[in-house]
Amino acid sequence: MTKSFSWEKFSIDFIKSIVFSGKTAEDKRAPIMIDDKDFLIPFIDDICTYPNASFVRKYRREIEDYFLDESNSLISIVKKLENVNYSDVKFTGNNKEMLDKLKSKRLTQTILDAYISEIRLQGSYYDDEESIFKMPKIINLKESKVDDVPLYSYQKNAVQALKNYFISDDKKSGILVMPTGSGKTRTSVYFLLKEMISRGYQVVWIAHRHMLIEQTAQNFYKFSPLIKTENEDKNIFRMICISGKHARAKAMTKEDDLIISSVQSLNKNNLVYIPNILREKVMIIVDEAHHTSAPSYRKIINKIREKVPAAKLLGLTATPCRLTDEATRGLMKIFDNQVIYSISMSKLIADGVLAKPNYINIETNIDIDTIIDIDERAYIKKWGEMPASLLTKVAKTNKRNEIIIDEYMKNRKKYGKTIIFALNAIHCIALSDELNKRGIKCEYIYCLNKDNEEIIERFKNSERKDSIDVLVNINMLTEGSDIPDIQTVFLTRPTSSDTLLMQMVGRGMRGKSQGGTETVNIIDFCDKWNSITRWLNPKFLLDSGTGMIEDDMEYDYTKCETIPVAMVRDLIKGIKYIGASIESRNVVLPIGWYDLKYTKILVFQNQVEGYKKLKKSIDLQVKNRVVKSYITSKNFTVNHALYSFFSNFGIMPNKQDLNMIFNYIYEEEDFPQFFEFEQRDKIDPYKIAKEIINDPVLNYSKDEKIDEIYNQNKSII
Known part of the structure; x- marks a missing residue:
């Protein structure tokens, strides 16, 4: 211990x-x-x-x-x-x-x-629990078996992009952007073992949490035989984990192929060990790369590059944007302003890799202004966030807690395995206790709780006798936690951080093809704020970030969307405050997508009529053979389209989406094809296989049946 x-x-x-x-x-x-x-x-x-x-x-x-x-x-x-x-x-x-x-x-x-x-x-x-990676690991590759490591097509594309960038083009720094739940760690571990360590690179992986170190180490340990697919002469793979829970920094050696360390453990006095253990070829990985702006990360990177100037740097993140443009620019500069590969959350939802979000907002009608004192108001004005004292007051508001508990109890069957993001420790305990009183198998975790890892395992594994259905936490499960089958996320805490919001929502976004769910319920609890609304105002969240393209800017559609948080902003745009009843809610569901060949544009329920109006307008120009001049005319802009076709339909498409659709129309001289999720589900390979195998009256061959399905659904396939 x-x-x-x-x-x-x-x-x-x-x-x-x-x-x-x-x-x-x-x-x-x-x-x-x-x-x-x-x-x-x-x-x-x-x-x-x-x-x-x-x-x-x-x-x-x-x-x-x-x-x-x-x-x-x-x-x-x-x-x-x-x-x-x-x-x-x-x-x-x-x-x-x-x-x-x-x-x-x-x-x-x-x-x-x-x-x-x-x-x-x-x-x-x-x-209390000793990690199997507490001591350095030496893996005998000669006796290990190379198992197939299945990757999704987008993960294969990411690996190829990384190989082209770092090996073929010999570039130095860049960032990999993949949404929460899309398998960033698996993808990067595959690339590093097969393409970098096999070529003699020493990998230094920097993370900020024990949980991330453990998960990463497990992946490298499991997939280490991949090295042999590219380098049959390498017989030994050495890896070491460095943190307060693992080995000490002075245990590192030049023979280590892989060093996975917490940022704290390589800083301060331990920086002196770094130069002596580095090889000629080094690759640095920063997990959750949006933290790289911190001096502690930069010191490690600089120390490595002092000794190995050509050391390569790869950042992994779902959220490369910060709260300001300046901070985002500063972060991207560290990675040479290069996004090596990115894939949007919208595309992964359309492809079924991520779950379809079912956004529901619940109005609590709790007037927070009545409980804010002068000091708390001053704090909010200075810091732009709620002080601990106000969080505690809100956490202790019985009526608000009853609304949260009642919402789950009334929809217990629908919500299923649920994670609740609470305000603070008091809130965690209060919600957990009340749910347990109502007969729900519930636990809570927060930083002072020593049983956190055991509780998370009980939440992960539904087959255990002591499994739990609801897990309440503060912000411990926002990053790096792999619990694929979460059905519902409760957001009971306000935040002005796009990153935190994205990470909380992302906990439930793992799709069915990844062992997750087809849809995920995102339940947002909104209080009344008359004088301070920054973190609850959807327009603030929509306008505060980067990634929106103005009418006079060209969009290079050869580059993928680099800020997946836009998906969350689209969801948030659907929040409505109607009436006084706590039952008042607005459900916002994506129902399909437009296929632009190079990307997919997600379409929400209440955008359909707007797109129909836009398509009707474009079809007329196609018929008259003047579509290109129509699209490029001064009178037809993104803003014009938004307010002419979508102003009465709730969620508007963002400008970037419309720009991409206009580019497609200009090039193809036609409107893109629309597909519904229901159409996609008809060609789900698993469902088709199950249907064919279980069909007792199949009077012709399986190949004929497959051909029939293919011919009926050619366009979407």
């Missing part, structure tokens, strides 16, 4: 106060203000990996205002000081009075020690 420390256990308010403090050096601050703990933790790690006297002296005010303000920590310190009869510090039961007393005291060694002890206690945790 090993004891470790993590900033994950601290509130987002406290982490922000340190990262954005005026006392923090400018090069150590995050480039943008964001309510994303995963994004900010690498920055606070870079400021201080393990709290000491220097940290407490420098950030005393932040500690008192944002850490001791949490009652348990404050009471603990006051009790300690009272026990040693320290001056006039006494437990009174009045938190403000006790905190003011501490603030008035000089920072003596006694108070300093009490602060350090409490901070370390808050961030400490124990690793």
Whole structure:
């Protein structure tokens, strides 16, 4: 059992106060203000990996205002000081009075020690379960069997694109963009084993969570024989995992083909080990690459490239965009502004790889403005997010919790395996307890819970006797968690982060062909905010990101869509606030797609009439043989089309989609073909095979039956 420390256990308010403090050096601050703990933790790690006297002296005010303000920590310190009869510090039961007393005291060694002890206690945790990758692994490839590793066509395309980029063209840096649930890790591991490690490259894989390290290591370990398909002479494969739960950085050697490490474990004092263990050919992988802007990541990359200037760099992410254009540009610059391969969520939904989202918004009618105090309002104005104190108030609102619980209970059969993203630990426990009282098999996880991994396994494996149907968490399952058969996602927490929203929704997007579900229910709980609406206003989320193309910009359709978060924005556009009843909801479903040959454009239920009007207009120009001049005329623009054909139909297509459709019409002089999901389902290979095998009265050959199905569905096939 090993004891470790993590900033994950601290509130987002406290982490922000340190990262954005005026006392923090400018090069150590995050480039943008964001309510994303995963994004900010690498920055606070870079400021201080393990709290000491220097940290407490420098950030005393932040500690008192944002850490001791949490009652348990404050009471603990006051009790300690009272026990040693320290001056006039006494437990009174009045938190403000006790905190003011501490603030008035000089920072003596006694108070300093009490602060350090409490901070370390808050961030400490124990690793009970020993990983099979705790020690370096040596795999005998000579005796290992090469099994087939099936890839989807888009994964094969990604592997080929990576090979062309890094091997054929010998490029240096780039990013792979694949939506949550599409198999980024499997794809990249396949490429690295078969194309890079087989050619003598040493791979350094950087992640930020133990769970990601474990999952990645399992993939490399399982698929390692792929190396032999390209290099029969390589008989030994060496891999090592570096983190608080695995081996130490000083255990790395030049003989290691693969190093999978947490970003924390290669930073600070451990950077000195890096130059001595590097080979002549090195490839760096950054998992969840949207974190690469943090100094801790850049230090590792720079340290490797100091010794091996030609070291290659690959970033993996579902969400390359940040909250601002400037931050996105900064991130992409690290990867030479190159997206090597990307595939849109819309295309994967149309192809059945990802589940069709069924978006439902529930109005709670809880008026949040009535419970916000002056300090909380000031905090929201400064940081643009809810402070911990307000999160706690909302979490304790019984009426709101009843609405969440009742929504699940009324639709228990429909919602099935459900993951709930809660506000904070209090909210996790409250929702879980209430669901258990109602007879639901439910558990909760959050950073202070030592049984998290065991609980996740019970949620994953429905065959276990102690399996659970509902899992409540804060933000622990937003990245890297592989639970394919989630049927419903409950969003009970507001956020202004596109990335976090995308990751929460993405937890349930694994499609049927990947062991997931055909559809996923996305249930969004919306409160009343009269004066502060930033994170609940769908228009803000729609307009704040990148990727929208203006009328006067050309769209290069040879490049794939690079920002899959647009799919989530399309869903969010469907939110409506109608009436006062909590039953009021607006269901927004995609029903099919337009096939543009090089991509697919998803079509929602309430866009159909708009597209019909647009098609009628285009068909007339096709008939008159003036379609090209019509499309390029000054009077026919994307904005004109949006408001002429779609203004009364709820969700509008985004401008990028319409630009691509206009390009198609211009080139083909015809409107693209529309396909419904029902049509696609008719040619599902699994369903067809099952139908043929189980047909007791099939009077002709299976080949004839298949030919018949093919001829009836040629266009969609």
